Amino acid sequence: MPLSPLLTEVLGCPRCKGALKVHDSEAGPQVHCPVCQRAWPIEDGIPQMVPERESPWPRSSGLGSGGA
Template structure:
């Protein structure tokens, strides 16, 4: 996931701002980590560079 996406990404539940927590990155992209919404207290995983923005009840 490119860090530039943080400018347009929002929580799918409340449309609030997200906080990026990076676990692994290369020079251009975030490989793994989480996106956190402090309003909903929900985390959205980033796995293999892809953010999973599905609400928690719809994830596998």
């Protein structure tokens, strides 16, 4: 079940309160914070935004996004 667009607009990063982005990963759908570089899984349309489920989000996804 995908994440509701309403939740995408309302939820913020538990660390910095910044906007979250939704993406699909090998492990399934996730939300991530581009500022804190942390990610959380989405299960049954619900982001599992608890410390136990948090993981690092890589700055580079290997899709050719250049950088320093």
